[in-house]
Each structure stands twice: as structure tokens, then as C-alpha cells.
Amino acid sequence: MKLQPDKSNSLTINAYGPGWIEVNGEKFTHSLTVSSLKGAAPEEWAVNHFEALKTEHFEPLAASGAELVIFGSGQRLRFPQPAWLAPLIARGIGLETMDTAAACRTYNILASEGRKVVVALLMEP
Incomplete structure (x- = not known):
């Protein structure tokens, strides 16, 4: 089995x-999206309640160029x-739903693999 180090220049949820x-060392207290796509920055996601x-x-999220949305x-x-x-369905983009903690962990794994992934994280007060 050949092992290769993870190569990621994408944003990381620390x-x-x-x-x-x-x-990437910056703390957020509002809903946001984080993308592994080159040149992306965390962006506020203008929603604070699931309802x-x-x-x-x-x-x-569908227009982001990602192959998967978490x-x-x-x-x-x-x-x-x-x-x-x-x-998302119209563009053939997959969606995985999980609680926010699991979404953070899953995003980091997929981003480290070089996947084109966006995570939308709901932060409720």
C-alpha cells in the first residue's frame, strides 16, 4: 500500500x-460557509434558525463550484x-446532512483529500 501525505491548501476548521x-485561526459566532476551493474565504451564511x-x-452553495455540500x-x-x-439537485451536486460538529470534522477530511467541498454551518443562538 502506497501512502501519501495529505496536501491541502484549503481552509481548515481548527x-x-x-x-x-x-x-484558520479566526473565530466565528454566526452561521457561515467554508469552502475548500482555491482562493475561498469563510463567508457569513445569512440564516440563524433552522426554521x-x-x-x-x-x-x-449550488453556484460555488463544489462537487459536494455538507x-x-x-x-x-x-x-x-x-x-x-x-x-443543488439541478446541478447534480450531492448533499450530506449532519450535526454541525460532525460537519466540521467531515469537511476537514474531505478538504485534506483535495475534494471540492463546501460546508454550510448553522449556528443557532
Whole structure:
């Protein structure tokens, strides 16, 4: 078996806790998206309650150029309504849903493998 070191120049989620996430040493306390795509920066995701989610929150994720979107649904696992995912489905982009802590860990693994992945992390007050 040939082993190769991980090569990643993408953003890394360094730490997380209740109400905050640290990306490349910068702490965030609001919902955000993090992308492994070259030149990307963490961006505020303008939603702070699961119940406020709509299709338009998933449209920028579909336009990002990612091959996979990870949705961190907060402290507990909640699945998005199928209608919200229409922009992703139309472009053939996969979506995985998990709680925010699991989404952070999964993003780091996929980004370290060089995958084109975006994570949308819901931070509820």
C-alpha cells in the first residue's frame, strides 16, 4: 500500500464549540460557509434558525463550484426539506446532512483529500 501525505491548501476548521467555530485561526459566532476551493474565504451564511431556511439559502452553495455540500444542521441532526435542495439537485451536486460538529470534522477530511467541498454551518443562538 502506497501512502501519501495529505496536501491541502484549503481552509481548515481548527476548533469548534457551542456557539463558535474557528477557521484558520479566526473565530466565528454566526452561521457561515467554508469552502475548500482555491482562493475561498469563510463567508457569513445569512440564516440563524433552522426554521428560517429557504431555497435561496442553498442557491449560492449550488453556484460555488463544489462537487459536494455538507450541511451542518446545528447541535442536533435535522434534514432540509427537499424543495430547499432544488438548486443543488439541478446541478447534480450531492448533499450530506449532519450535526454541525460532525460537519466540521467531515469537511476537514474531505478538504485534506483535495475534494471540492463546501460546508454550510448553522449556528443557532
